[in-house]
Amino acid sequence: MSRTGANRRRLVFGTGVIVLAVLLPLYAGEYTVTTFTRIIYFGFLALSVGMLVGQAGMVSLTQTAFFGLSGYVIGLLGTERGMPFPLRDLIAIGAVLITALVFGLIAMRTHQIVFLMITLAFGQICWAFAQQNTSLLHGWAGIRGIRPPTILGVNFGRTSNFYWAALFIIAIGIYTLRRLIHSPFGLALNGIRENPRRMSALGYPVYWIRVASFLVAALYAGVGGILAAYSTGIVTPTTMQLSRTIWVLLTVILGGASYFWGPIVGTIIAVWLDVLISQGTARYNTVIGFIFLMTVLFLPGGVLSIAEFFRDRANNPLLDRIFRLKSGEKNK
Amino acid sequence: MESVRGTGTEEHSSKDALVLTSITKSFGGVRAVSSATLTVPVGERHALIGPNGAGKTTLFNIVTGELAADSGKIEILGIDITRSSVRERAKLGLGRTYQISQVFTNLTVEESLFLAAAAEQTMQFLNPWRKSAKVVNLAHEAAEQVHLTSYLQRRVSELSHGAQRQLEVGMAIAMRPRLIMLDEPAAGLSPFERLSLTKLIKSLPRSVTLILIEHDMDMVLDTADRITVLQHGAVIAEGIPAEIRTNQKVQEIYLGNFYA
Numbered sequence: 001m002s003r004t005g006a007n008r009r010r011l012v013f014g015t016g017v018i019v020l021a022v023l024l025p026l027y028a029g030e031y032t033v034t035t036f037t038r039i040i041y042f043g044f045l046a047l048s049v050g051m052l053v054g055q056a057g058m059v060s061l062t063q064t065a066f067f068g069l070s071g072y073v074i075g076l077l078g079t080e081r082g083m084p085f086p087l088r089d090l091i092a093i094g095a096v097l098i099t100a101l102v103f104g105l106i107a108m109r110t111h112q113i114v115f116l117m118i119t120l121a122f123g124q125i126c127w128a129f130a131q132q133n134t135s136l137l138h139g140w141a142g143i144r145g146i147r148p149p150t151i152l153g154v155n156f157g158r159t160s161n162f163y164w165a166a167l168f169i170i171a172i173g174i175y176t177l178r179r180l181i182h183s184p185f186g187l188a189l190n191g192i193r194e195n196p197r198r199m200s201a202l203g204y205p206v207y208w209i210r211v212a213s214f215l216v217a218a219l220y221a222g223v224g225g226i227l228a229a230y231s232t233g234i235v236t237p238t239t240m241q242l243s244r245t246i247w248v249l250l251t252v253i254l255g256g257a258s259y260f261w262g263p264i265v266g267t268i269i270a271v272w273l274d275v276l277i278s279q280g281t282a283r284y285n286t287v288i289g290f291i292f293l294m295t296v297l298f299l300p301g302g303v304l305s306i307a308e309f310f311r312d313r314a315n316n317p318l319l320d321r322i323f324r325l326k327s328g329e330k331n332k
Numbered sequence: 333m334e335s336v337r338g339t340g341t342e343e344h345s346s347k348d349a350l351v352l353t354s355i356t357k358s359f360g361g362v363r364a365v366s367s368a369t370l371t372v373p374v375g376e377r378h379a380l381i382g383p384n385g386a387g388k389t390t391l392f393n394i395v396t397g398e399l400a401a402d403s404g405k406i407e408i409l410g411i412d413i414t415r416s417s418v419r420e421r422a423k424l425g426l427g428r429t430y431q432i433s434q435v436f437t438n439l440t441v442e443e444s445l446f447l448a449a450a451a452e453q454t455m456q457f458l459n460p461w462r463k464s465a466k467v468v469n470l471a472h473e474a475a476e477q478v479h480l481t482s483y484l485q486r487r488v489s490e491l492s493h494g495a496q497r498q499l500e501v502g503m504a505i506a507m508r509p510r511l512i513m514l515d516e517p518a519a520g521l522s523p524f525e526r527l528s529l530t531k532l533i534k535s536l537p538r539s540v541t542l543i544l545i546e547h548d549m550d551m552v553l554d555t556a557d558r559i560t561v562l563q564h565g566a567v568i569a570e571g572i573p574a575e576i577r578t579n580q581k582v583q584e585i586y587l588g589n590f591y592a
Contacts, residue, residue: 176458184450184461187439191447194436201396201434202507203422203451 021167025160033163035275037231040166042248043267044224047177048217050252050263055181056213057193061245062103062119065126066096066221068240071229072130075143085149093222100218101211108210111196123245131237142236146229156230166227173220178260180216189213250292256302265303346410349374349511349541350395355404357390357565364390365401365565374409374510375538379552380545381576382562383585388545389431391562392515396428397421408511422451427509429500431516431545435488441499442484445471448506474506477532494525501532512536513543518551530554553577561585 025033045067052058073092077083083091107118130137137143148156148165156162180186188209191199199206229235238244247270255266273291277284299305352370356363365387372378380388393399395406397418406414413421436444446461449470462468475481478498483491488499497517504512514533518526526548533555536542546552552559552573559576561569569579576582 179458179460182460182462183458184446184453184456184464184467187443187447187450187461188455190439190443191436194438195434197398198430198434198436198503199447200418201398201422201428202448202503203419204447205419209455 022164025163030159033159034231035271037159037163037166037227039267039271040163040170041224041227041231042251042271043170043264044173044220044227045248046251046255046263046267047173048220048224049248050255050257050266051177051181051220052213052217053249053252054257054259054262055186055193056189056210058210058213059116059249060107060119060214060217061116061242061249062107062122062126063217063221064240064245064248065123066100066218067225067228068130068235068237069099069126070096070222070225071146071235071239072137072143074226074229075146075235076136079143079146085151089226092226093219096218096222096225097215100215104211104214104218108207108214120242123240123242127237127240127242130240140237142234142239144234146233146235148230162231166231169223169227173223174264177220181260185209185212254292254295254302256304259302259304262302262304269303346407347373348407349376349409350543351405351407352391352395353405353407355391355394355401355406357387357394357399357401363565365394367404368562368565368567370560370567370570372541372543374541377533377542377544377555377557379556379559380543380562381547381549381552381559386562387565388562389515390565392428392513392543392545395421395513396426422507422509425508425510426513427504427507427511428513429504429515429517431519433496433500435496435499435503437489438487440485440487441475441480441491441502442468442471444488444499445474445480445484445502445506448503449474449508451507470508471506474502477505477535478502479528493520494522497521497525498529501529505536509540511541511543515545516547517544518546518548526551 021036024036045063048063048066049060052060052063070092073095074088077088077091078085103119103122107115107122110118130142131139133139148162150156154161156165181189188199188204191202191204192206192209196206225235225239228239251266251270252263253266254270255264256262259265270288273288274284277287281287295302299309301308348371350370350372352368354367354369355365356367357365368387368391380391382388390399394401397413397416397420401414404414405412408421408424408426411424413424416424436447439447446467450461450464450467453464453467456464472481472484475484478501480495480498480502483495488496491499497520501514501517504514517533518529521529530551533542533544533551542555544552544556556573558570558572560567561576561579561582563585568585569576569582571579
C-alpha cells in the first residue's frame with residue numbers, strides 16, 4: 001500500500017467521522033445525542049489521564065477531583081449565586097489550575113508508586129471534603145439545577161445545541177493536545193517517561209516540565225468537569241469518587257494508553273458498553289470488569305493495538321503459524 | 333561542532349576545565365572516594381583508570397551532581413559547582429555518558445539526539461519539534477559522528493548493544509558540551525567498534541575537554557594525554573601514559589604483587 005493511499009484513506013475516514021459527528025443531532029435521537037455528550041466530557045477526562053499516563057508515564061489518581069472541582073465552582077457561583085456565564089467558568093478553570101499547581105508542586109517530587117499513592121490521597125481528600133462539607137457543598141446531596149447558559153440568543157440548554165458546543169470545544173482540545181504532544185515539550189515529556197535521570201543530565205528541568213504537564217492535564221479534566229456539570233445539571237461527591245477515577249484509567253487502557261486516540265476510542269467504547277449492558281443486566285459491573293480483564297490479557301496495548309498486532313504478524317510466531325495453517329502451507 | 337554550551341559572556345577564562353579538591357564520599361562504612369584531588373586543563377584528554385570498585389564512577393557521579401560529596405570542592409571552568417544541581421552543571425557545558433546505557437528505549441534515535449541537542453533551546457509548546465530545523469540538523473550531525481545516520485528512524489530498543497553505546501556517546505556530543513565525561517564508552521563493544529570509537533574520540537575538537545573511564549588499555553594509551561589511577565577511592569598515581577606504564581604501584585595493582 002502506498003503512503004499517499006494510506007493518507008487518502010485516513011483523510012476520507014477522518015472527514016467521514018467529523019461529518020457524522022457534526023450531523024448527529026439531525027439523524028439520531030435525543031438519547032443518543034446525550035450519550036455522545038457524555039462521551040465528550042468523559043473524553044476530556046480520559047485525555048487528561050491519557051496524556052499523563054501515555055506521554056509522561058505518570059499514573060495520576062487525582063484527575064477526577066479536578067473534574068468535580070470545576071463542576072462545584074460552576075454550581076456554587078453560577079447556580080447558587082447567579083454569577084454570569086464566562087466569569088464563573090473562567091473562575092472554575094482558575095480554581096482547577098491553582099489546585100493543580102499546589103498538588104503538582106508536592107506530587108512531582110515523587111515518582112512511580114509514591115506518586116500513585118500521593119495522587120490517590122489528593123483525590124480522596126477532595127472527595128471526602130465534598131462529601132462531609134454540608135454548609136457549602138451540601139454533602140451527599142451536592143448541587144442541583146445547574147443550567148447551561150444562553151449565549152447571543154442561542155439556548156445551550158437544548159440537547160443538540162449543547163452537543164454542538166461540546167463537540168466544538170473538544171475539537172479545539174484535541175487539536176491543541178496533538179500540537180502539544182508533537183512539540184519539543186511533548187518530546188521532553190516522552191524523554192522523562194523513558195529516563196528522567198538522563199533528562200536531568202542533558203540539562204532539562206525535569207521537575208518543572210512534570211509540573212507543567214500536570215497543569216495541562218488538570219485543565220483538560222477541568223473543562224470536562226464544566227461540560228459534565230452543565231450536561232447532567234448536578235454535581236455531587238459521586239462525580240469524583242474513586243471508582244470513577246479507576247473507570248477512567250481502565251478506559252484509557254482499553255483504548256490504548258500509548259496512542260493519541262486511545263483515550264477517546266476507549267471512552268466511546270466504555271460509555272456505550274455502560275449504556276448497552278445496563279439495559280440488559282443489573283450485573284453490568286461484572287460484565288464490564290470481564291471485558292477489561294480480557295483487554296488487559298489479550299490486547300495489553302488496547303483496542304488500537306489490534307492493527308499493529310496483525311501488521312506485525314511476520315514477527316508474531318503464534319499468528320504466523322495460524323495464518324500458515326489456514327492457507328494450507330505445510331509447517332517445515 | 334563550532335558552537336558549544338555554556339555562558340559565553342561571563343567567560344572565566346579559566347585554564348582548567350575541571351578542578352577537584354579533596355573530594356570525599358562514603359556509603360555507610362565504605363569510603364568510596366577519599367580525598368581525591370584532580371586538575372584537568374582545558375582541552376586535555378584525561379583517563380581515569382583503576383580496578384573495579386576503585387571509585388571511578390562514584391567520582392563521575394559526584395562531578396555531574398547525581399551524588400553529593402561529603403566534603404571537598406568541585407570547579408568547572410573556574411566556576412564553583414559544588415552545590416549546583418545536575419541540570420545547572422549540564423547548562424554550564426558538562427556532558428556525560430553512562431557505564432550502563434541510559435537511553436530512551438521507546439523513542440527513536442532521531443528523537444533521542446534531538447532531545448540532547450534541544451535542551452539549551454527555550455521550550456516550545458505548540459510547534460512541531462521536527463520543524464526546528466536548526467536543532468534537527470544538530471541531531472543529524474551528531475548521528476553522523478557516531479555512525480548512526482542510517483538508524484535515525486529506528487527505535488532505540490531495536491538497536492544492538494554496540495549501537496546503543498554509540499548513541500550514548502552521540503547524545504553527549506549532541507549537547508555540544510565543553511567538558512565531556514565518558515564512563516566506559518567501550519564496554520561490551522567489539523574490537524572493530526572500539527577502533528571507530530577511538531577514532532571518534534580523537535576527532536573531537538580540542539576546545540572540548542574529555543575525561544574518560546576505561547578498562548581497555550589500548551584505547552586509554554591511544555587517546556589519553558594524562559592518566560589518573562584510582563585505588564580504594566584514592567588517587568595513587570598521575571602522569572603521562574609512559575609514566576603510568578612504568579609506575580611500580582600501578583603495576584602492582586594490575587598484575588598483583590605476588591609476581592612483581
